[in-house]
Amino acid sequence: MIQFRDVSQQYEAGKPIIQNLSLNIEAGEFVVLIGPSGCGKTTLLKMMNGLIAPNSGEIIIKGKTIKDWDPIVLKRNIGYVIQQVGLFPHLSIEKNMAYPLDLQKTAAAQKQERARELIHLVGLDESYLKKYPNELSGGQKQRVGMARALAADPEIILMDEPLGAVDQINRAVLQDEIIRIYQSLHKTIVFVTHDIEEAIKLGTKIVVLNQGEIMEIGTRDDIVFHSKSDFAEAFIGNKGFLSYLNIVKIKQVICPFNGSAAEKDITLAVNEADPLIVGIRRCLENGVNKIGVRNANGTLIGAFDLGCLSRLKF
Amino acid sequence: MEFFTSLGNLLLTRSDFFIELMVQHLLLSFTAIIIITVVGITTGILIAKSPKAASVVIGLTNVLYTIPSIAMFGFFVSITGIGNTTAIIALVIYGLLPVIRNTYVGLTEVDSQIMEAAVGMGSTPWQLLSKIQFPLALPVIIAGIRNMVVMTIALAGIASFIGAGGLGVAIWRGITTNFDEMTVAGSLLVALLAFIADGILGMIEKRLLRRTK
Incomplete structure (x- = not known):
């Protein structure tokens, strides 16, 4: 679904953000990118929908290299959720959710119907459709943000620390919600976080990054018990193990x-x-x-x- | 008290004269206002894409803004002669600054996260501008237009010094013939027009603000 081959990126000479990185994401995987600040995880994510172009290397999305994609079409084919949600304050929740459809000039009736489906999908009721973003709590906004990413029914969804600004209790609820949506819709999700517990809980594949390189990649069992790099061992460590005990049933x-x-x-x-x-x-x-x-x-x-x-x- | 009675009498007996001047005044102002709005917003949108061009354009309009109005009118008389055309050119030059500046500021200060979300979902540059950036900048732009409208209506009063019509004619005549009631009547009507225009735009601004905050 998404392949990186020898991708490098730097903004100024001598300060690489991503170094010769190769990564393969299969359809239907829930991939979590985790690492300390500045490790390149957000850059990596933004390369997947073309917001950032790599200096060298090749990125292949759905079998086609990113250079062959029309940048607008590529972005419309990929759902995108960001930490600050980025809801449009001048549009109602209904219009916010239908925005990706609006870009493709979808008929009004179809947009309305889709908005109703989406609001239920993310666990809110229809009374929210006519509200405006400033009337919603942080957790509710994030639900709408997710619904918006799902609007055009993309196969790939990118999430850049979507729960970073949500409080602990709501975060756990929304994590369960994301798992539920992932399991029911069979999407490919790439999720950036710096929260180890969140990574262990959500990912079917976890990628530990540091200074633009992949330190470790594997399932939660691999990451918690069979870490091969000292960095991943220290970064995940007992916190990862504790999260593991908290998550495995x-x-x-x-x-x-x-x-x-x-x-x-x-x-x-x-x-x-x-x-x-x-x-x-x-x-x-x-x-x-x-x-x-x-x-x-x-x-x-x-x-x-x-x-x-x-x-x-x- | 006597002054106000004769002022009232003047307004009543010469109402045809004053209404004609008001219509001229509004036509003159509105022509300028429409040109300023179109040119100002377009320029603001264009320079919002390039900070370098923005500092040049805003710097230039700032300089023009500081030229005294009488000097500006006088300068253009030597190029385009006396009459309405010259008045409109001068009014447009004065009015551009608040509109260009507010359009620029409004567009560039839209939250970068909101812009990124819109770009990341696949908006074209035109969709980004028309669906997200411009609507969100609108309250700031309207504030600039409001400022400009009041200023233009007031400034159009001076336009009769260079042979244009409008309420300035009454003010000018009052001054030259030492007829105080005439001067005050003209001035009051200019103020009234500006006041009404400001009130209407204020109402529009309020409605827009309700949605975007």
Whole structure:
């Protein structure tokens, strides 16, 4: 879907932003670009829709090199969400969401219908259509920003720290929303963040960048447990591991019962949808190695076993 | 008190004369206002793309703005003669500064994040200008136009010194014949026109501001 071949970029001589970078993003992946400020992650993202042209190297989008794309058509084929949302203050929410369609001179009735679909898709109700951006909270604005990126139904969506300005609680809610949209629409998403927890939670592929180079690339298991570079190890480290425990569900590590009393004690049992960290805490609190796991109906379906965890293959 | 009674009498008995002057005054001002608006906004849009051109153009209009109006009228009389044409040229030169400057400032001060979002979604330069940048700059541009309209209507009063029509005729006649009521009547009507025009534009400005803040 998106390929970078030996791409380099620098704004002033001797200060490279991106150095000989190659990257391959497949259709349907959720790729998170993460790294410290100035590592080139936003530059990399802006190269994908042609906002920044590389000094050298080749970028291929949907099988066609970026030089062969009409820059306007390329941008219309890619959804784009930015941190400050960038909603247009003089347009209603409906007009904001329909803006990408407006650019392509879509019929008014079709725009209206699409706006109604989109507002539901991002979890708001139709009363918001007639409102203006200044009447919305930060989280609501970001939802509209996402809806706008989805308006023209692009296959690729680029998100540049979309949740950077949203508070902790709303951020978690919006992250779940993004995962839901990703899973239901099967888009290719490239997401820039500097929040390790967010990266571990969202990405099917995580790219750790530093000084314009890829330090590490892989799934969350790869990044947390099999880091090959010292930089990625230090950058992700225990924070990444903690996020991992917060995100991986107990459902993925259920062991068979083997007859201890604690397993059968329903008051100790955890839900299969809880993250690992809840199970570990419950064990430590109660001084046991194993506890039961119940499903959504409340029936015990297996055991959560600290001893079992070490045998998991990550 | 006696002065005001005779002023009232004058306005009533010579109402045809004053109405004719007001119409002339409005025609003269509006011609200038329309030319200034078109030229000023176009220039503002063009220079918004190049900061270098902007500093040259705004610097130049600033200099023209500081020339005393009587000198300006006198200077153009020597080129285009006396009459309405000369008056309009001088009025246009004075009025351009606020419109060019406000158009430039309004366009260049639109939030860069908003612009980036619009560009990133695939707006053409024309779509960016017409759908995003210009509407967002409009309150600032209208403020400049409002400023210019009041100034032009007031300044058109001086135009009769170089043979143009308008309420300046009444003021000039009052001064030369030592007829105070005539001078005051002309001045009051100029002020009234400026006041009404300012009020109308103020209302438009308010409606626009409601949306873009």
